[in-house]
Amino acid sequence: MEILSAQNPRVKEWAGLLEKKNRDKQGKYLIEGLHLVQEALEAQADVECVCYDTLGGIPAELQAAASAGLDVDWIGVSAAVIAKCSDTKSPQPVFAVVRKDRGRVAPLLDRERSLVVVLDGVQDPGNVGTIIRSADAVGADGVIVGAGCADIYGPKVLRATMGSLFHLPVVHSDLAEVLPQAKQRGIRLAGTSLQAAANCFAYDFTQPVWLLFGSEGSGLSPEVRGLMDDGLLIPMRGRAESLNVAMAASVLLYEAMRQRHFS
Template sequence: MKWIESSQNQKIKTWRKCHKKKWRDEYGLYLIEGLHLLEEALKVPSRIQSIIYDEHFQSQKNDWPTDDIEEYCVPSKLFQELSQTESPQGVIAVCKMPNQSVEIEERGRYLLVDGVQDPGNLGTIIRTADACGLEAVFLGRGCADLYNEKVIRAAQGSHFHLSIAAVELSETIRQMKKNNIQVYGTSLNGQGLEYTPRSAHSFALLLGNEGNGVSEELLSLTDVNVKIPIYGAAESLNVAVSAGILLYWLRGFEG
């Protein structure tokens, strides 16, 4: 393990820049923070470039697969400069952005996201897609940055469990239909849900922006559009909550 104590060290400067999207994209790197996210990332150790420890960090980490990962220790004051949380756990990992190319399979289950701007919503949607066993999530224009700290925290490690790619959604929908994958849009003018889950072996669900929903252009490409009934006085459901209801409705319950 190497010791770094100067804020002018080139690695510190690079890691600090990774809090901004411009530099994340340029370096192909992003930061995750805390024990849980690190442990999830270590399930795919090739995705981790470096691990940074606060000088006072203590953990039973003897079984962590870090042999091929650079490890650094820094003074607490310097660690605070890199941390983005109110109560840091003393460990940060520098991760590599993966190749975002995703092959669409005929028997796959997918989520398409059109312009979801809130990082917390996007992260929760990704986590829900992971819990539901989807093969991939496709992000269209206008979505929050996948590697925003709030997206990462809300996703709770799902970045390391499933494929996520930024795409042109209209082209992706056309590819799915060529592969006989039924594409479900979400619309206030869609048909109401049936009471029994679909138990679909393949599907794609298209979710839209928090305020405006899915664009009319994309809705015109779907096979069927659905809506979740509102029984009370609320105007609408949160998009992440809607994702959970619809994904499990489509996925079905297999016992």
């Protein structure tokens, strides 16, 4: 199948997915570039269609997936169509439309010794994507995204995850509802704090713990801070005032992995 006109109704629908309101309305999102498309197909994400530059044909790396009989439309498109559906200045010759995964929080609550990252108003897309990538790297059980965060299906977040979005559960939830449930299950809620009692390297990350991270400017919201059990301090020997939220998340996640798997 080929679609060459950028004015085609289907192309307009795809291009609309570059905006959050249309992603929300359609329950779909766009991923750009060979790496993300490969990751989505390998993870058996709910891919609706893969569009490739008709001049170059289906990229060699995707040939096996194209002939695997998956329920995916493979559509040859023109450079004009690719440009219209891209968020970048020099688009790659392949993109895909994926249906959103309506993940559930319940399995994360039920997980034994669960290690989960909770985002509360983290607004920078690069930070949100990097935190998801770090959570994936250490084998965390999932990421819960609360209100006020950058859209996990936005192009910048997706690029920053480098495909990690497809490797672990990333679910939206009302934190005021889910965090008290976690506490009832004996899960500790820990977050960085300048008035912290515990040095993060002395903290017990082998227990079930959910790590809370707030907005770049003002930290955790008062409601979420009120639910936090343990404030953790990341010690610094140099003169930097602080770490950005993605760096702080990575430090704590790697310390959790060290204690759980390398001690």
